[in-house]
Amino acid sequence: MMSLIVFTVLALLLLVATLLPLSRNPHWLVRGMDFPRLQLAVLAAILLAAEVVLLDLSHPLGLISLGVTSFCLFWQIWWILPYTPFWPVEVKAAIDDNPERALSIITANVLTPNRNADALLALVQKCKPDVLVTLESDQWWQDRLDVLAEQMPHSIKCPLDNLYGMHVYSRLPLSEVTVDYLVEEDVPSMHALLTLRDGSNVRMHFLHPAPPSPTENPESAERDAELVVVARSVASSDQPVIVTGDLNDVAWSATTRLFRKLSGLLDPRVGRGMYNTFHADYRIARWPLDHLFHSDHFTVRSIERMPHIGSDHFALLTRLVYAPVRGADQNGLEADGDDRGWADEVADAKDVEASDTPRPGKEFSIYWVNSISKCKKY
Structure with a gap:
């Protein structure tokens, strides 16, 4: 009887962890509880196997425990399955x-206290991305990354000491650049128009919103x-769009x-893999925090998680191809x-609107009048 109670309690705890994210x-x-779905699925599978072997399934509690655990397992799998090769790809090869x-982008949260800049620079030299995006990069990091200026002469720089510094280095021209503070006054985002080698323009948004955590924002409202607001700002755009960052x-x-x-942006990882980028030091606690989403103007050549660079994040290398005809469907x-209603609640809670987001391109001249284009110091 004791084992029945123990297994039932474990199943109910797993159920609580599974159902919590359903709340808004x-x-x-x-x-x-959104984060460790893979880990919770593994725990559910282990618990389910133990229940099948050890429990008296003729007892009602045994059946309840087995049913609850089975539900948790399949529910967690439902969320993570699109990020496995068992799901159809969302973006064509x-x-x-x-x-x-072609357009290749390395997105790297460098971790401000990390001082292994050489590792990141070696990745850049090896992979030769068109764009390097760094998060958590302060003045120390800027001083080291500026050696890229000769090969990546176009840049946006916002060195901060509050873990939200951000830099962009690019081989391709950047225009209509702004550094903005969309929700929080000390958390910047970057926005620009990037010109591909064939002359096509791509609207770029680089983001690093603050996480919900007991040491930073107690709620996810700001993130x-x-x-x-960024999603709404790009929704009606007929331009090629890329949003990337942590x-x-x-x-x-x-x-x-x-x-x-x-x-309306696409996730090239769907049907290909999770590409878990955090936490770089703990294999059993990893999930995909660093992202790149794009409009249907692009197809994907490859996605690759980069080797360890001393940060708590792995860098992510994404290689895209501008192919609007092939990507049209x-x-x-x-x-x-319901989604739009929820979005209204989220935006209203922080009093922000889609018009607060810069729109590089044909609408940019309208926005520029009120743009905050400088990097604030904290």
Whole structure:
């Protein structure tokens, strides 16, 4: 009888962890349960196997425990399955070898106290990305990364000491650049128009919203609001669009799915893999926090998680090809009325609007009048 009680309690605890994310409560503990879905699925599988072997399934408690654990296992798998090769890809594989239409981006949260800049610079020299995006980069990091200026002469710089510094180094021209503070006054985002080698322009948004955590924001409201306003700002754009950065949210969470639904952007990882980028030092506690989403103008050549650079994040290398004809029938997630209502609540809670987000390109001149273009110091 004791084993029945123990297994039932474990199954119920697993059920609580499984059901918590269904709530839209922004508290960090609730939102944090979005992250370890893979780990919870593994725990559920282990518990289920133990129940089958050890429990008296003729007892009602045994059946309840088995049923609850089975539900938890299949529910967690449902969320993470799209990020495995068992799911159809959302973005087509690139077939165009024209380098004029290629775009490669390394997205790297360097971890401010990390002083292994040589490792990141070695990655850049090896992979030769068109764009390097760094998060948590302060003045020390800027001083080291500026050696890239000769090969990557176009840049956006915002060195900060508060873990939200950000830099962009690019081989390709950047224009209509702004550094903005969309939701929080000390958390910047960057926005620019990038010109490909064939002359096509791509609207770029580089983000690093603050995470919900007991040491930073106790709720996810700020992060969610930034994702919502950026998503809404690109939704009606007919330009090629890329959004990348450390979003401090996992790929399968309800809030990241809301971002994809509102924006219409695609996730090239769907059907290919999770590409877990955090935590670099703990194999059993990893999930995908660093992202790149794009419009259907692109197909994907490759996605690769980079080797350890001393940070708590792995860098992510994404190689895309601008192929609007081939990508025209690619479809992502679609928003419904409930999604739009939820987005209204998120934006209203922080008093932000889609018009607060810069729109590099044909609408940019209108926005520029009120743009905050300088990097604030904290």
